[in-house]
Amino acid sequence: MKIIDEKKYYKMSELVEATNLSNFTISFYHKKGLLPNTLNTSKNMKYYPEITVTVLNMIKYFKENLNFSIDYIKELFDYYKIDFDDRSELILQSIQMLSIEIKNPILKKDINETTLNEAISLDLIDDKEIYFKTEIEVLKVYEELREYEVSSYLIEEYVKTSKKLALIERELSTKVLEKTGFLPEILVLDILNSFKPYIFNRHTIEEFKKEVQ
Incomplete structure (x- = not known):
């Protein structure tokens, strides 16, 4: 690690060790525009910022957990205008x-x-000009629930519970941060992608089993 202008930088070999990715893979990602700009020294050595x-x-x-292609990841980075200067913002963007x-x-x-106005008023989705696949799926589920005359009250309670869960998730992350002074980005993604869905669905199954019995 090298300190330049009070900021930490890594050599390629250090990135390889820290991430278990090959030199070739890291260079490929850099050429695809997925990494922050490097800093070149007078010895023609490239240094990568800590982020x-x-x-x-x-x-x-x-790639490994969601099967996203590199081209799609690049598309995501471009759409969300990835912030390579602020790690906290970067983690939020990854969520x-x-x-x-x-x-x-x-x-x-x-x-x-x-349908759209109702979903927005219930805080199921945001009010914006363009909607994507996941949001359209949410709207379809909402429409179907309304066809079965599920009350808005139940949906509101579902959203309220989700917000409470979000607060607990943030508290979990805060506790890790307080303990280590560093918030592992993979832990945050694992909580959202694996920990929460599994626990939530596990207890949903238990509730359905009670009805069957």
Whole structure:
């Protein structure tokens, strides 16, 4: 590690050790525009800013756990205008990338206005001009629930419970941060992608079993 202008930088060999990715892979990601700019010294040595480790861990997670292609990851990075200067913002952006697939965009004007307005008022989705695959799926589920005359009250309670869970998730992350002074980006993604869905679905299954019995 090298300190330049009071900032930490890594050599390629140090990135390889920190991420278990090959020299070739890291260079490929850099050429694809997925990594922050390097700093070249007078000895023609390239140094990568400290946040590069976080970015590489994110890319690795998206590929191995979500089967995202490099081209799609690049598309996500471009859409969310990835912030290579702020690690906290970068982790927040990674959560957004995990939550919303930016595929099959549909304009707001092409969506049923009543359904959309109701979903926005219930805080199921945001009010914006373009919606993507995941958000359209949420709207479809909402429409179906309304067809079965599920009350808005139940849906509101579902959203309230989700918000409470979000607060607990943030507290879990805060406790790790307080303990270590460092928030592992992979832990945050694992909580959202594995820990929460498994526990939530596990108890949902238990509730359905009670009805069957």
